[in-house]
Amino acid sequence: MRQARTWMFVPGSDRNKLEKVDRLQADAVIYDLEDAVAFGEKDIARQLVHEVLQAGRAAGSPARYVRVNAMDTPYFEEDIRSTWGIGLGGIVLPKAEDPKAIARLDAILAGQQHTSPVEIVPLIETARGLYQAYEIARASKRIKRLMFGSIDFALDIQAQLTPDGGELLYARSQLVVVSRAAGIEAPIDAVFPNIRDTAGLIRETQRAKQLGFRGKLLIHPCQIGPVREVFAPSSEEVLEAEQIVSAFQEALSAGIGSIQVRGKMVDTPVYERAKRVLEEVSRLIQSKEKSDERK
Numbered sequence: 001m002r003q004a005r006t007w008m009f010v011p012g013s014d015r016n017k018l019e020k021v022d023r024l025q026a027d028a029v030i031y032d033l034e035d036a037v038a039f040g041e042k043d044i045a046r047q048l049v050h051e052v053l054q055a056g057r058a059a060g061s062p063a064r065y066v067r068v069n070a071m072d073t074p075y076f077e078e079d080i081r082s083t084w085g086i087g088l089g090g091i092v093l094p095k096a097e098d099p100k101a102i103a104r105l106d107a108i109l110a111g112q113q114h115t116s117p118v119e120i121v122p123l124i125e126t127a128r129g130l131y132q133a134y135e136i137a138r139a140s141k142r143i144k145r146l147m148f149g150s151i152d153f154a155l156d157i158q159a160q161l162t163p164d165g166g167e168l169l170y171a172r173s174q175l176v177v178v179s180r181a182a183g184i185e186a187p188i189d190a191v192f193p194n195i196r197d198t199a200g201l202i203r204e205t206q207r208a209k210q211l212g213f214r215g216k217l218l219i220h221p222c223q224i225g226p227v228r229e230v231f232a233p234s235s236e237e238v239l240e241a242e243q244i245v246s247a248f249q250e251a252l253s254a255g256i257g258s259i260q261v262r263g264k265m266v267d268t269p270v271y272e273r274a275k276r277v278l279e280e281v282s283r284l285i286q287s288k289e290k291s292d293e294r295k
């Protein structure tokens with residue numbers, strides 16, 4: 001899968017949006033069977049998502065994930081059964097709190113014998129989930145990343161959501177640290193519910209990126225472009241990274257381990273970070289070339 005920065009939710013019961021979402025430029029789509037679907041619509045949503053996914057996937061279209069209902073709900077088993085045989089990238093598991101339950105889900109998926117390995121993506125959105133996040137991240141080899149659900153989390157800890165998000169700083173930082181310690185990819189940040197506030201979306205995404213997140217959950221097509229842009233390295237960042245890498249490699253070959261570039265100290269970790277920026281750029285170029293070839 002290409003580097004997945006933009007993860008678009010689509011309500012499983014909304015046929016119109018379901019049919020459209022594959023053509024959007026998101027990196028991944030999450031077909032939702034949980035909170036975006038009313039209780040009375042759960043069966044129809046499951047059926048619709050199954051139909052849409054079974055119809056197949058165009059080359060280059062977003063990777064496909066299904067958010068099932070939580071494991072302690074009466075919908076969970078049927079949700080999981082319905083995901084068999086539809087070429088799924090992964091299952092997003094809401095209200096993930098219990099590492100043992102995740103191991104059970106792993107066993108269920110192994111029993112289904114999917115054609116390719118199905119990822120489990122725990123959505124951390126409760127105090128208990130955050131407290132157990134490291135054990136959750138280590139509970140299955142299918143887990144490649146965690147996601148953050150800020151709305152349920154704020155509800156659970158009785159916090160008030162504010163535009164600057166100070167009340168979520170601890171949780172966000174904890175998820176970044178836990179992901180790193182568990183050896184999985186950087187986490188994916190929560191949705192930004194105010195569709196019309198693009199400046200607010202950009203600010204929140206920039207802050208998440210600064211903390212170490214490498215993608216964001218989205219709810220509306222208008223959020224894809226701004227979020228993708230924040231996560232892509234800027235031309236200034238790339239230029240600086242090129243200068244750092246070239247100057248430091250020269251210094252290393254002269255036996256020097258610390259230099260200054262643009263008036264700032266450059267040593268090994270600064271060099272490693274600059275290399276990562278250039279690797280990211282080269283991945284973006286490769287993925288663009290592949291998508292151009294397919295057109």
Ligand SMILES: CC(C)(COP(=O)(O)OP(=O)(O)OC[C@H]1O[C@@H](n2cnc3c(N)ncnc32)[C@H](O)[C@@H]1OP(=O)(O)O)[C@@H](O)C(=O)NCCC(=O)NCCSC(=O)C[C@@](O)(CC(=O)O)C(=O)O
Pocket residue numbers: 008009010011016017018020021032035036125148149150151152153189190191217219220221
């Ligand atoms: C908000 C709204 C109803 C507005 O729709 P409207 O149709 O009024 O909007 P319009 O502006 O008219 O749309 C213009 C055109 O785009 C099309 N269009 C819009 N959205 C589209 C889309 N998603 N996919 C494809 N197409 C789309 C639309 O069909 C139209 O197409 P067309 O008719 O051709 O013009 C819609 O976006 C929507 O349903 N969003 C997803 C909601 C959802 O899944 N929630 C659950 C996930 S969060 C959660 O669970 C919180 C969390 O768990 C996790 C966390 O925080 O991390 C926690 O605890 O915190």
Ligand SMILES: [Mg+2]
Pocket residue numbers: 035094125149151152
């Ligand atoms: Mg939620």
